Amino acid sequence: MPMATQTKRWTLAEVHRLPDDGNKYELVRGELFVTPPPTDAHETILARLTELLVPFVATNGLGLVYHPRAVMRFDGSEVEPDLMVRQRQHGGRDWDDAPTPSLVVEVLSGSTRRRDLGKKRQLYLDAGVTDYWVVDPEALHVRIARRGERDLLVTDRLTWTPSAKGASLVIDLPALFG
Numbered sequence: 001m002p003m004a005t006q007t008k009r010w011t012l013a014e015v016h017r018l019p020d021d022g023n024k025y026e027l028v029r030g031e032l033f034v035t036p037p038p039t040d041a042h043e044t045i046l047a048r049l050t051e052l053l054v055p056f057v058a059t060n061g062l063g064l065v066y067h068p069r070a071v072m073r074f075d076g077s078e079v080e081p082d083l084m085v086r087q088r089q090h091g092g093r094d095w096d097d098a099p100t101p102s103l104v105v106e107v108l109s110g111s112t113r114r115r116d117l118g119k120k121r122q123l124y125l126d127a128g129v130t131d132y133w134v135v136d137p138e139a140l141h142v143r144i145a146r147r148g149e150r151d152l153l154v155t156d157r158l159t160w161t162p163s164a165k166g167a168s169l170v171i172d173l174p175a176l177f178g
Helices: 012-016 040-059 113-117 119-127 173-177
Strands: 024-028 031-035 064-066 072-074 077-079 083-086 103-107 131-136 141-145 152-154 157-160 169-172
Touching: 012 024, 024 119, 040 064, 040 083, 040 103, 040 169, 040 173, 072 119, 077 119, 113 119, 119 131, 119 141, 169 173
Parallel strands: 103 131
Antiparallel strands: 024 031, 024 077, 064 083, 072 077, 083 103, 131 141, 141 152, 157 169
């Protein structure tokens, strides 16, 4: 009779003991995800987004734009989004004290598609991230996820209005995808 296989549940302490070998190690509710270094195309999209986000975020007092190696911790999980916007951490010295991001961006790749659209999406929304953008360079669209709303697929112009009283950032997606 076949026996059910048990999946190992990882802890943050175990993940932090893994080697610094160029891979990205993330923990989502006990499940370990290992991602190889990104491609040039992946990083080009992030560089273009950064050029647009940094002045908008600074001008509107939204905090800072963070890149990988900056982490978000929630519910025993630790993830490194491709980009995130959050307020500056005042006085905290640990990622556990960092504010919840208002925006998280992940760029899909073959190795991350399922987790970015599934477990990580749910983690971000459960943590209270206001806007989660999943950039799909193959389908040339951005999926916007917000808690309690249906996902929105954008193919031409993405408009981000992080505050009800604030300005909007409009991103031309064909230009973003090059």
